[in-house]
Amino acid sequence: MSVWNPRTVVVGVDGSQESIRAANTAAGLAKATGAKLIITTVVRPPEGWWGVVGSPPPATALGDALADAQKEVLDTTVNALDLSGVDYDTDEEIGDPASRLIAVCESTDADVLVIGKHGGGLLKRVVLGSVAHHLVHEAPCPVLLVP
Numbered sequence: 001m002s003v004w005n006p007r008t009v010v011v012g013v014d015g016s017q018e019s020i021r022a023a024n025t026a027a028g029l030a031k032a033t034g035a036k037l038i039i040t041t042v043v044r045p046p047e048g049w050w051g052v053v054g055s056p057p058p059a060t061a062l063g064d065a066l067a068d069a070q071k072e073v074l075d076t077t078v079n080a081l082d083l084s085g086v087d088y089d090t091d092e093e094i095g096d097p098a099s100r101l102i103a104v105c106e107s108t109d110a111d112v113l114v115i116g117k118h119g120g121g122l123l124k125r126v127v128l129g130s131v132a133h134h135l136v137h138e139a140p141c142p143v144l145l146v147p
Contacts, residue, residue, distance in 0.1 A: 006035045006111035012101045012135075013041050015073040018116030020080045022146040026114035027081045029144075030088070035111070037088035040104050041073045042097040098134040105141050114144045 011026035013019040023039060030037035070092040078090065093100040105113050117132055136143050 006033050008108050008110045009035045009112050009114060010038045010040055010105050010108060010110040011114040013039055013073060013077045015076055020077055022114050022116040023077050023081055025146045027083055027086055030086050037086050038091055038108055039077055039088060040091040040093060041070050042093040042100040043069055044097060097131045101135060102139055105139055110141045112142050112144055113139050117145050117147055
């Protein structure tokens with residue numbers, strides 16, 4: 001009988017309580033198995049984020065806004081976890097959440113992807129619920145959904 005011993009655990013986070021629970025589960029799994037933990041946040045640039053009227057802001061403004069949002073999500077998540085004894089990295093991605101998480105799993109040869117079933121708020125629940133659904137069917141590794 002062989003024992004599953006993951007070497008790399010990827011967790012997708014968005015700053016919601018659901019994603020922090022997923023990150024806590026992933027950190028516990030990484031600590032118990034000695035696996036590397038990769039805490040990943042993905043921001044999807046909103047279409048027309050400057051509004052309906054007016055000219056778009058400079059491209060650097062969008063980049064700065066996204067970088068600030070990602071740093072806040074990662075800081076909030078890392079501060080909420082007990083990462084003592086865990087080898088971990090943080091990863092910031094921009095694009096389609098499901099596609100980027102799949103790419104991270106592929107590039108790190110992840111053994112498991114941990115995600116929350118939903119994000120926070122009604123709109124996020126619809127969007128992230130569909131992300132979770134997509135990942136369960138398309139991820140290159142097992143997916144652990146945390147309620």
